[in-house]
Structure formats: C-alpha cells, structure tokens
Amino acid sequence: MIRSLLALLTLAALGIGSRVVWPVERVEVVGNIQLSDTQVRAVTGLEVGTPWLWAWPNRLEALRANPWVRSARLERPAIGQLRIVLEERKALATLVLEGVEWGLSGDGVLLPNPPKTPTRVEGIGSIRLSDVITIVKALPNATSIRYTPAGYTVRGEGFEVWASTAAELQKWASDRKSLANKPTYLYSWGESKSR
Template identity: 45%
Template sequence: MIVRLLLILLGVATLGVASRVLLPTEEVSVTGNRHLSEAEIRERTGLKPGTPWLWAWPYKLKALQSDPWVKQVRLERPKAGKLRIVLAERQPVATLVRGDQRQGLAADGTFLPGAPLVKPVLEGVGVVPVRDLLVLIQTFPQVQKISFNPAGYSLEWEGVRVWGPNIMELQRWAQGSRMSASTQTVTSTATGTLMVSVYSWGVSQRQ
C-alpha cells in the first residue's frame, strides 16, 4: 500500500515537472487594454512566455481585478501553448480636481487615478456627490465645467452659466428650456455670458 502511494506521488510529481518542461506558454496576447500596457499586465499576472501553460489559471488575474481601471477581465486558451488576456477597461467621462490632485471619473462612479484630462472638469468642496454629478453630465452633454458645494451646482459651457440648488430643478430647467425657451427673460451685460439661476419658483437670467 505504501509503495503504491509512493508511486502515485512520484507520478504526480513527474507530471508536474513535465508540464513545466514539455508544455510551456509560447505566447501571451492582451486585448482590450488602453490605459494599462501589455508589459504591465504580464508583469502583474505573472503570465509570460515560458511559464507553464497548464498552470495558468484565472486566479492569476486577481491583481488586475482589483485595479479601478479594469471593469472585466478573463483568461482564454485559444490553443495549446497560447494564452489570451481579455480586458474591458473603464474610461473617464469627467475629471475631478481637488487642489493639486486630479483623477478621472468613470460612468459607473469609479475614480480612475492617472487619467488624462477629460471634460467636464468637476470642482467643489465637501463630499463629492458622485451620483448627482453623473446625472448632470448625462442631462447636459455640452457642459464643460461643474462646480458643487452644499448650496447647489454651477454648470458652465460656451456662453452659458447655469446655477441650481439641486439636480431636480436643473433637470426641469433643461427640459423646459428646450420646450419653451421663448418664455425666458434675458438681460444683457458686458460679459456676453448668459447667467441663469434656477429656483423652484422660476428662473432668473442675465446676460
């Protein structure tokens, strides 16, 4: 019985060594990456040419799954000796600026460190109202800058600055301004910028 057990263990050990020598990984390809480089992905997963192909399991992707830039990742084996890492990366839809620090904001509310500058620029004080900001970005696709504080939100784009106490009033104004723009009152000033203040009782504008 002991001899048989030893033979089984020896066979398993031999198979393990053989899998490393006889079937190494010949190629590791990466698709879907834009922010993360292929070299960085291979380094973080440990999946490189020469590593045992049979020992390449999805747990190797844990380092990528915890990265905020990575929305989804999977490991494929298109053929013997070849591995393919398939990523779906998050992309910034805005840029949050706090002091001298800057990071991207993805559509699902994830913050992305090291992101390139993407407008609108988000600035403000206090807790970042992520959900509200994402709603405003969707409601006003032309917006270039959004400022926030406990009193409300200020939105800016070419020739226009709009302030509102909450996203509900701003959404109502956005819908109403498209439907009945002729009912708005405009006063000219030297700035040439249309200044809009949205309240629950109505709209104040000056230009």
C-alpha cells in the same frame, strides 16, 4: 505500498512535466487603453515561458483590483496561448480633489492619472459623486462644473446654469433643445435668467 509509491512518483512526474512540456508561447492582451500590455503581464505574472497548465484565472485578481479595470477574464485560444481580455473604465470628467486630478468613471470610481476630459469638476465642501455623474450625463457639452454646499454651477459653450440639485439640472437639460446664452438660475419654483 509499491502502488502508493508509483502513484506518488506519477503525480510528481506529471506536476514537473506540466511546468516544462507546455510553456506559454504567446500572451495577448486585448481591450486595454490605459494599461499597457507590459503592465498587464507584469501584474498577472503571465509571461511567455510560464507553464500554460498553471495559468489560472485567479492570476487576474491583482489586475481586477486596479481602478481602471472594470472586468478581466483569461482565455486559452490554443495550447501554449493565453489571451487576457479587459474592459477598462472610461473617465467621464476630471475631478479635482485637494489639488489632485482624478478621472471620474460612470460608475463612480476615481481613476488615477486620467487623460484629459472635456469636463472639469471642482468646488468646495463635500461632493456627491452620483450627482456629478448625473450632471455630466445630462449636460455632456459642459466644460466646467463647480459645486458648493448651495448647489452646482455648470458652464459650457454658450450657456451657464446654476441649480441647487442635480435633478433640477437634469430636468432643465431634458426640457431644452438648445441651451440658453444667458446665465440661468434654477429654483424649485422656476428659473431666472440674468440680463
């Protein structure tokens, strides 16, 4: 009975001591561009003064739910120090859906409040994000991609091209060393240029 009471008191003292003895003295956030250090610390609850021993990686779950965050990990470089290492997604293009601008990442995630990108994507009908990503990667100097149920019109400095599929545009881009100055229309049987 006495041993059980002593064990319980020891565990309680260790639990209380672990919250007081080693507080977090420094929280470093690295790899963040879109999210500020303050936002990251607020979402995770990892602030100076919190118990260092109670800073577990599960504190990063709310941060990982943010669409800008591709990955996040917690490191403990020294006693009293925490480092939150982020890998953020990047917006390849600005996608306009129902009047709202979204960033489109390379893995198809829609990113809120994106920075300006060189490529703007808008259109009518349903959109296949994988097609748009293929087009942006094949034609990185495109300034405008317009989609319709019939296909895609891509414009950039010195070129304009239309195709019914992203695969046709990808093939056209890989076959060209320099882009045509005249509007080009791609069909399954060949291509046509406007005069």
